[in-house]
Amino acid sequence: IPEVLGVEQKYKLVFLGEQSVGKTSIITKFMYDSFDTAYQATVGIDFLSKTMYLTDKTVRLQLWDTAGQERFRSLIPAYIRDSSVAVIVYDVTNQESFHQTTKWISDVRTERGDAVIVFLVGNKVDLSDLRQVSSEQGEEKARELNVAFIETSAKVGLNIKLLFKRITEILVIHE
Ligand code: GDP
Ligand code: MG
Numbered sequence: 001i002p003e004v005l006g007v008e009q010k011y012k013l014v015f016l017g018e019q020s021v022g023k024t025s026i027i028t029k030f031m032y033d034s035f036d037t038a039y040q041a042t043v044g045i046d047f048l049s050k051t052m053y054l055t056d057k058t059v060r061l062q063l064w065d066t067a068g069q070e071r072f073r074s075l076i077p078a079y080i081r082d083s084s085v086a087v088i089v090y091d092v093t094n095q096e097s098f099h100q101t102t103k104w105i106s107d108v109r110t111e112r113g114d115a116v117i118v119f120l121v122g123n124k125v126d127l128s129d130l131r132q133v134s135s136e137q138g139e140e141k142a143r144e145l146n147v148a149f150i151e152t153s154a155k156v157g158l159n160i161k162l163l164f165k166r167i168t169e170i171l172v173i174h175e
Pocket of ligand 1: 025037
């Protein structure tokens with residue numbers, strides 16, 4: 001009955017990270033199974049909803065996209081305030097975007113403490129010739145900062161569904 005009435009549990013997921021690491025592409029691939037090679041700067045903040053059907057449960061994910069630009073940094077605390085999950089994305093071909101994830105994770109922890117599940121995501125693994133950040137480096141940082149970790153390619157669809165499946169499973173366990 002609760003599902004019919006549309007009162008299934010809702011969770012807010014926020015996507016953070018530097019500009020052009022693939023935040024919008026990961027969301028778009030998951031929502032529409034499509035990939036756009038043209039860069040489109042995210043304007044402001046908005047969200048998309050996706051219902052996840054588990055064996056004994058239905059949950060609704062609200063995916064909040066944002067821009068990584070410094071000018072939006074001041075909006076971040078308000079943006080992450082009532083989030084359940086923070087997905088911190090970097091580009092494995094861009095060392096600086098990896099370096100910056102420490103700051104993003106610390107911003108999230110400052111605002112939300114342990115109330116939020118943090119996922120570190122190394123995207124663009126299809127560009128293997130251009131890789132600057134190894135899987136081991138990603139794993140090591142995730143271990144140090146006590147966050148979950150996965151590598152993805154929004155372009156070829158690698159681990160995109162798995163990312164959201166893992167997030168949903170952790171959310172349900174934490175309930
Ligand atoms: P955002 O600023 O973090 O939202 O980044 P976008 O999703 O707009 O992606 C920035 C650029 O990287 C675009 O040109 C995308 O097509 C490209 N891109 C995103 N994900 C991938 C990926 O997994 N592989 C490759 N090769 N390019 C990607
Ligand atoms: Mg974007």
